[in-house]
Amino acid sequence: MNLYDLMMKRRSARNFKDQEIPEEIVEQLLDAANNAPSGGNIQPISVIVVQEADARKELSEMVGDQPWVKNAPLSLIFCIDFYRIKKWASVSDTEFKGEHALEHFLIAYADLMCSAQNVVILAESHGLGSVYIGTILVAIDQAREYFNIPKFVLPMMVLSIGYPKSVPKNVPKLKRDVITHRERYRKLSEDEIKKAFDDKYGKFEDNVRKYIERIYVEAVEANKQEKHPWADLESIKKELEKLNIKNNAQFLFRFRYPTDEMVKLNENLISAFKNAGFEFF
Numbered sequence: 044m045n046l047y048d049l050m051m052k053r054r055s056a057r058n059f060k061d062q063e064i065p066e067e068i069v070e071q072l073l074d075a076a077n078n079a080p081s082g083g084n085i086q087p088i089s090v091i092v093v094q095e096a097d098a099r100k101e102l103s104e105m106v107g108d109q110p111w112v113k114n115a116p117l118s119l120i121f122c123i124d125f126y127r128i129k130k131w132a133s134v135s136d137t138e139f140k141g142e143h144a145l146e147h148f149l150i151a152y153a154d155l156m157c158s159a160q161n162v163v164i165l166a167e168s169h170g171l172g173s174v175y176i177g178t179i180l181v182a183i184d185q186a187r188e189y190f191n192i193p194k195f196v197l198p199m200m201v202l203s204i205g206y207p208k209s210v211p212k213n214v215p216k217l218k219r220d221v222i223t224h225r226e227r228y229r230k231l232s233e234d235e236i237k238k239a240f241d242d243k244y245g246k247f248e249d250n251v252r253k254y255i256e257r258i259y260v261e262a263v264e265a266n267k268q269e270k271h272p273w274a275d276l277e278s279i280k281k282e283l284e285k286l287n288i289k290n291n292a293q294f295l296f297r298f299r300y301p302t303d304e305m306v307k308l309n310e311n312l313i314s315a316f317k318n319a320g321f322e323f324f
């Protein structure tokens with residue numbers, strides 16, 4: 044399959060077979076992670092390879108009880124690593140203050156995602172599936188403690204990888220023209236924006252049903268994982284009625300990612316950053 048077709052076919056996989064990944068492939072994935080672009084080629088990242096059952100279970104709970112994390116034979120924890128850079132600078136009779144420099148931080152985060160996405164694509168080409176787990180951000184302190192992660196190192200992203208039993212169907216995306224601006228930014232009107240998202244998600248009730256089937260029912264039931272309250276359409280419908288949620292945007296920003304709660308997460312993140320020695324302001 045050519046690379047374009049592979050990329051168009053890729054879906055986040057959450058339903059994994061109980062099948063180990065051969066060590067040669069794991070090593071190739073790590074080579075791909077290491078050979079990614081890096082701002083200034085500083086490579087301020089580390090990747091923790093998680094394969095043992097206990098650690099998989101612990102990680103899966105830490106990130107908000109996501110069962111696919113423990114079912115995946117391999118999870119990679121991508122960390123911003125200024126510990127190594129700071130030590131190298133200090134033994135070289137100079138100083139590196141990346142933990143106070145937002146620019147270094149943002150570039151390191153971009154490096155980290157380049158590295159992770161290299162792994163996603165190579166994994167796909169080996170018939171593997173993967174899913175990013177962004178909720179590691181709510182468990183930075185816990186992850187640092189469990190995985191012995193020192194100061195100046197921040198676990199920022201997890202990628203869980205395995206041979207997929209199935210992958211979700213009907214994952215909606217915006218039309219390409221909505222995200223594309225040729226030469227200059229083209230501001231869409233309110234009507235165009237509404238239409239763009241209506242086209243993406245379709246009718247609210249259908250979207251909610253498809254979402255639940257896609258994200259949860261498929262992963263939870265097809266994989267015989269324990270039944271989770273997330274996967275229960277009826278209880279979710281009741282909750283949506285209670286919260287007076289009537290459209291796709293409300294579903295996202297009042298139910299899945301309640302926007303005030305998201306703002307409140309700042310406190311936890313800022314404190315986890317501080318605990319790891321990162322302070323920007």
Ligand SMILES: Cc1cc2nc3c(=O)[nH]c(=O)nc-3n(C[C@H](O)[C@H](O)[C@H](O)COP(=O)(O)O)c2cc1C
Pocket residue numbers: 053054055057109174175176177178214
């Ligand atoms: C930054 C980031 C964080 C994500 N975090 C999670 C997560 O915590 N749990 C999960 O099941 N999927 C997670 N995903 C996967 C998304 O849900 C998925 O990419 C999205 O639904 C689009 O589906 P697709 O990857 O098949 O295109 C994450 C994806 C990204 C890029």
